[in-house]
Amino acid sequence: MTEQRNITIRVPVLARVEGEGALELETRGQDITTLRLRIFEPPRLFEKILEERDYSEVPEIVARICGICPVAYQMSAVHAFERLFGVDPGSWVRDMRRVLYCGEWVQSHALHIHLLAAPDLLGYDNAIAMARDHAEVVRRGLQLQALGNDLIRLFGARSVHPVGVRVGGFYHAPSRSDVAELYVRLLAAVPDAEALVRWAAALDLPAGEQRFVSVSLRHPAEYPMNAGRLTSSAGLDVAVEEFELHFAEQQVEHSTALYCLLKGRPYLVGPLARINLNLERLPAAVRVVLDESGILWPSRNPFHAIVARAAEIYYAVLEASRILKDYSVPAAPYTAVEPKAGVAIASTEAPRGMLWHRYDVNEDGRVVRARIVPPTSQNQARIEADLRHSLEAFGLDHSDDELRRRCEMVIRSYDPCISCATHFLDLRIERY
Amino acid sequence: MTDAARTNTLCMTMGIRIHIVGLGSPHGDDRLGWVAVGALRRSAVLTALPEQTLTIEKCDQPGTGLLQGLEGSNMLIVIDAVAAGTTAGTLHRLSRDRVGSATGALSSHGFGLAAVLELGRVIGCLPPQVVVFGLEIADTTGEVLSPPVMAAVPDLIAAVEREVLEQVSCASLRWTSSAFRS
Structure with a gap:
């Protein structure tokens, strides 16, 4: 014994x-x-900071919640207010928000894959030790990350805590020449992004399937970013306004973060959940590489998240280049907004998963109460x-x-x- | 031909590129890198150089963004606040290998200057010359630089200007002698 x-x-x-x-x-x-x-x-504290603030200040305040995914916080916030105020900012704004989000996915995912996750999977203590043996891989990763940062900078003036987003659209439309420069870089990055997916799929990832519920937005035609219904692999399919009927946050003694549960059960958000629920929304180029990865999708192995993350980089590079191909400067980069009282709710897909916002707004357009449910509290x-x-x-x-x-x-x-x-x-x- | 015109011609002919980054945050003396970038952009000595010779940028964290835009550069100059236990306002000039070593499991937030420079070296994207300039700081709680740090900024700017001009003149000497040999 x-x-x-x-x-x-x-x-x-x-x-x-x-x-x-x-x-x-x-x-x-x-x-x-x-x-x-x-x-x-930190988001708990931010919810109090947001109280009594004008709706127009919210995109810049929530951008400070995270230095890695500020765009996600801005996107959930502006969509929430626009839904309440009954504003449709039009197709240009909608498209450019998608490009901006692509930038954030690329930079956040590239950072995670190369500097945070891959050293584990290849048996190194940190990214520098890994880079000594895999310099080319890390260089490619940092180039992708830089491309993502520059896409954010194109619309947000800077890549960390960008300032270009407003309720109704953008403060400024990028020039055609700036867009043309990034478009060339996006096209050049396509083979790198594809190679990254194949590299991630070839990693010696631990085997083992688990039972878990995937949750993400689903859109009738697009891979989800800024719009869609809340869906799960267990059959949930509801409007984002119904989030609170199905998902509940609870306090636990050992953590200052709230635990968010779906019908009392843990669930997964993020790249793997998105891929699992939206495979057919990916373009053929991405699906082919995923099919050739040797992994059966949807996957029940949580370690396949790194492959899903790489596939989303590939998708985001393709998607941003598709949208920017025929770029034109609009007459106005935003639509004027008239605030009204009510409850503003929206959910978008942050790099780490679904990010749900709710703002109770008074007739002056000031926030009375804010509730932000970030992906990590959902994944905890x-x-x-x-x-x-x-x-x-x-x-x-x-x-x-x-x-x-x-x-x-x-x-x-x-x-x-x-x-x-x-x-x-x-x-x-x-x-x- | 004036000296300035001669320098301009040499820089363009030799394709010298120097990249200056000021690291900072809004917190008191930690603004140093940003304040220095402002002063360097107004520097009469540096603005006399051809436009493509010099890029001067602000950076708000020493992340991997620091390694962006270095392709084809001959030199990287980083300006940052220094806490080395010396008197506030003391000027420090460090070559890359003296910035400190990066150890342990690094987080993206904990990716300090030493780690970024080491990563850049390992993947071969650093220019041949890397120099870090800094001033010893005193107070990171205010909204402006503290008096001793503010008083030392002109010395820091002069030191960076000298470094740039030396790099340009060394390169021009190398270029002249190789042109002479060939």
């Missing part, structure tokens, strides 16, 4: 995730007795469920270091965007 081992692993600050989080794991023999992902999130329960499953599949008969590494790898594969604090790994392991 093997000796019973009790393990306590605490990772007080997780590295290579966006912000601050911690992990606590305790086992007794072969049983996991405690498994907690503790996260600390799913990450814990995955950790439990993955550790059981991996086996607890590994060293503390191996178990810790596997846990971190699982967490990082979700690309959690936890907060905007800067911290380094400070690991403490206790054995009984």
Whole structure:
């Protein structure tokens, strides 16, 4: 009989995730007795900051919630107000918002794949160590990331906390020459983006299927970004206004972030969930590469998220170039807006998954109450469920270091965007 | 031909490109990189150089964006606030290998200047010359630079101007001697 081992692993600050989080794991023999992902999130504070603010200030305030995905926060906010105010900003604005979102997907996904996730999968401590052996891959990744940043800069004047977005459209329309320059770079990036998907699919990813529900927006004709209904792999298909009827956030003792559950159960949002639910909305070029990846889509292996992320980069590069091909400068880059009182709700697809906003607005157009449900709070329960499953599949008969590494790898594969604090790994392991 | 005109001709002929980035944030003395960029853009010495010789940019975080736009550059000059335990306003000039080492598992937010420069070196996208300039800072709570840091900005600007001109004249010497040999 093997000796019973009790393990306590605490990772007080997780590295290579966006912000601050911690992990606590305790086992007794072969049983996991405690498994907690503790996260600390800024959006709660932002919801109070937004109160009494004019609707027109909201896009710039919410952009500060995240340095990696500011566009997503701006997109959910402007769509919410426009739905309430009854404004249709027209096809130019709609198209350019899609290009802007493509930029954010490309930069965020490229950052995650190359600097945060791939070192795990290739067995390196960090991206620099990995780059010593895979310089070409990292260079390609950083070039894609730069392209994404420049797409954001085209509309937002800067890539971090961009300022170009307003309710009704944009403050400024890019010139034809600036767009033409980026269009050439987008076309040049197409082969790189395709190669990236094949590279990701060829990684030696841990096997193992899990049962989980995927949730994402679905649009009648498009791969989802700014519009669509809330759908799930379990048959949910509702308007975004009905979110609160089906999804509930709850407080848990070990985390300052709220847990969001669908009918009381964990669920997945993000690239893998989007691909799983919207395969037929992808253009043939992307579907072909996914078909040739050797992975059966929809996939139930959470580690396939990195392939899904790469496929979305490929999609976003194709989509942005499709839209910018025949670019023209509009007469006005926005539609004037008249505020009205009511409840403004919208959901868009942030790089990490569905991002739901609700603003209660008074007759002056000021925010009375705000509610923001970010993707990471939605994925939190799913990450814990995955950790439990993955550790059981991996086996607890590994060293503390191996178990810790596997846990971190699982967490990082979700690309959690936890907060905007800067911290380094400070690991403490206790054995009984 | 005036000296300035001669320098202009040489820069264009040799294709010298120098990339200057000022790193900063809105917090007190951490604005230094941005303030320096403003001053360098007004510098009479630097504006005399041909337009394509010099790019001067502000950056709000030392992320991988720092590695953008370096293709074909001969030199990268980074200007950043320094906390080295010296007197506030002390001028520091560091070559790339003295910026510090990047260790541990890096987060994207924790991707500091040392890590970015190391990553750039490893993937071969840094120019041959990399120099970091900085001033020792005192206070990161205000909305402007503190008096000792503000007082040292002219010295910092002069040092960067000298660095640029030296790079231009070294390159012109190399170019002249190789042209002479051939």
